[in-house]
Amino acid sequence: MSARLLKGGTQLSIAFAPFKIPSRNEAGRAEEATAYDETEFAEAHPGNVQEAQQQAQAVIEAAQAEADRLVAHAQTRVAEIEQQAYQKGLAEARAKFDEEVAAAATDLRDQLTRSLTELEPLYAQIASRAERDLVKLALEIARKVVHREVTTDPDIVLTLARVALERLHPRAVATVLLHPEDYEYVTARRQSLSGNNAIEIVADTAVGRGGCVIQSEHGDIDARIEQQFASIERGFFE
Incomplete structure (x- = not known):
């Protein structure tokens, strides 16, 4: 194959060699030649x-x-x-x-x-209520104890009556009201009460055991047990 090239007014003619695909044997011989060249180079250097x-x-x-x-x-x-x-x-x-x-x-x-x-x-209310309840409980216990004592010791009413009469004028005329069960005991010991007072002893069911009421022209003295406890309770709550 050839080609024509025009250069500087001169026509040149170039010939190309035809391309040929090597066969398998030719390729193998080429690889052997290359390997030989490398081995030869390694042996040489x-x-x-x-x-x-x-x-x-x-x-x-x-x-x-x-x-x-x-x-x-x-x-x-x-x-x-x-x-x-x-x-x-x-x-x-x-x-x-x-x-x-x-x-x-x-x-x-x-x-x-x-x-x-x-x-x-609420706390203040509860505390106040608790205090009142405790006082009431204590008074109730004391009341029961005193009631038991006055039923077993009749000298208690005699002592209360004597103390109450001593608060009167020495020449005052007085009436002593007692519970019927205390009446006979105190009457039998009348002399320990009278002193200089002219007294009359009267049985009265309105008066509880162990207490008494003194009546005179100068006024009355309430020495009943229940009245004493009521006075104490008022002192706590009023």
């Missing part, structure tokens, strides 16, 4: 080939070491980032938790303060 191989191995090892270092550094950095993120998240979570706890504690404290304020009147 053994030092250069070994040095090149060592340099190539060194480059490969250096590249592998650098790759390992980069991977290790990347892994370490990833671990550091993960730890930093964990610590940051933990700190933020702890701060949020502390904030929520503080807010809840404030609300609870405010609620407790309001509750205590609302309970103050």
Whole structure:
């Protein structure tokens, strides 16, 4: 095959050799020739080939070491980032938790303060009621004890009558009202009561056991047991 080229007014003619695909045998002979050339070069220059191989191995090892270092550094950095993120998240979570706890504690404290304020009147009322109940209970116990004593010790009514008469004028005329069961005992001991007073002893069911009522022109003295307890109770609650 040929081609014509015009250059500077002169026509040139160029011939191309035809392209031929080598056969399998021809390709094999070419590879053998190339391998032979490399072997021949290695035999002719053994030092250069070994040095090149060592340099190539060194480059490969250096590249592998650098790759390992980069991977290790990347892994370490990833671990550091993960730890930093964990610590940051933990700190933020702890701060949020502390904030929520503080807010809840404030609300609870405010609620407790309001509750205590609302309970103050009720507490005072309960305390007052409890005090009254305790006083009433104590008086009731004392009343029962005294009633038991006056039924077993008749000298109690005699003593009360004597003390009440001593509050009168020495020359006053008096009437002593007693419970019927105390009447006979006191009458039998009349002399221990009279002193300088002119007295009359009268049985009266309106007077409880152990007590007495003294009547005179100067006024009455109520020495009944129930009246004494009523006076004590009024002193507590009025």
